Amino acid sequence: MKSLGVIVEYNPFHNGHLFHLTQSKEAARADVVIAVMSGQFLQRGEPALVSKWTRTKMALASGVDVVVELPYAFATQKAEVFASGSISILSALKCDTVCFGSEQGKIEDFYRTLHIMEEHKDSYDRNVQRYMKEGYSFPKASSLAFIQLTEDKEHILDLTKPNNILGYHYIKAIMEQNSSLKGLTIERTAAGYHDPTFNETSIASATSIRKHIFGNNGDFEKVQRFVPPKTYELLSLYYKQTGSFHRWEDYFTLLKYRILCSTSSELAEIYEVEEGLENRLQQTIKESHSFHEFMTRLKTKRYTWTRLQRVCTHILTNTKKEVMLAVSAKKQSEYIRLLGMSQKGRAYLSKVKKDLDIPLVAKVSGINSTMLEMDVRATQTYAMKFDEPSRSHWMQQEFSRPPIRYHEEEETFD
The missing domain is CATH 3.40.50.620 (HUPs)
Known part of the structure; x- marks a missing residue:
């Protein structure tokens, strides 16, 4: 098989x-x-x-x-x-x-880009560090460093695109693990990937589907056009059985409790809480009445929304740095x-x-x-x-x- x-x-x-x-x-x-x-x-x-x-x-x-x-x-x-x-x-x-x-749509470009990155790794790493010192987030610094490295080269990935980034790392992992897996794209x-609105076709992003579901108080009939019949049936059944779907606002009270009942040193032990972020977390959540407001206040040029959401997830699950690093290493x-x-x-x-x-x-x-x-x-x-x-x-x-x-x-x- x-x-x-x-x-x-x-x-x-x-x-x-x-x-x-x-x-x-x-x-x-x-x-x-x-x-x-x-x-x-x-x-x-x-x-x-x-x-x-x-x-x-x-x-x-x-x-x-x-x-x-x-x-x-x-x-x-x-x-x-x-x-x-x-x-x-x-x-x-x-x-x-x-x-x-x-x-990108062409698997050859992923292998070609990986080869270029390995060939110029030292230069790329130096540029990433330089851009981060200028206050950019790691994803943005990586993107800028990559553009500088490859601006005169043909058939190179656009690593500002989310699926290209993931695909690049899949191919990199295959090579690093000496896996026999063959890559296709x-x-x-x-x-x-992140389109927030529906279009005229029958294909919509998961982001737009979730946005519609959460913005219409359980009335999600319009998403039926964008999902297979069984998905719609299972979504309907889930909502009937639980009364709602899951989103960050459901966990905001628990998050607020976890942050305010932890000391700064305890928060600093949580995975991805770095560079004094624990103090900003505690101060900002005192002033916030919802998760969206909290995130809007918390976000900076250096910390992306995604990075901060992951920090909040690790706070909720009490995931410590020493444990996560040991396991994922x-x-x-x-x-x-x-x-x-x-x-x-x-x-x-x-x-x-x-x-x-x-x-x-x-x-x-x-x-x-x-x-x-x-x-x-x-x-x-x-x-x-x-x-x-x-x-x-x-x-x-x-x-x-x-x-x-x-x-x-x-x-x-x-």
């Missing part, structure tokens, strides 16, 4: 994702699709719109055969670490190919957490299971892993928006829920 890997968040799964999945499967001539999917908190430091279990169902109903979780230690990190963890899991699962969406179509996952599978996916796992270098985890009970403990804590934090007894039920699911099984013929889950 020829296997294709995709690295996703599916927040939520929409028609653009379906297009990418279909095109990727065709380009790779794959028999089975494996998705490495972020858990309850995402790369931009946001809580997922709906739980990882519901997003797993969306993926399986749309053609994915195996869904595994990208651990919190990688899922809530900058692109380089996010990519390393993802590639390590696909490699461990014996994937043949990884395919990602990009603005599909050009993104219609909607841009390995650049490889310690396990493969199985969330769901189709019948074809189950057959694939049975075939490769005996050759896996790291354990395949169906339930977290009884497993001793610092990395896995972080995933559990993320789910416990994610559940805090609910009232009891729902909150405790959600927390218990992390230990008791088996992987979802999808039956294609009946289009049912168990």
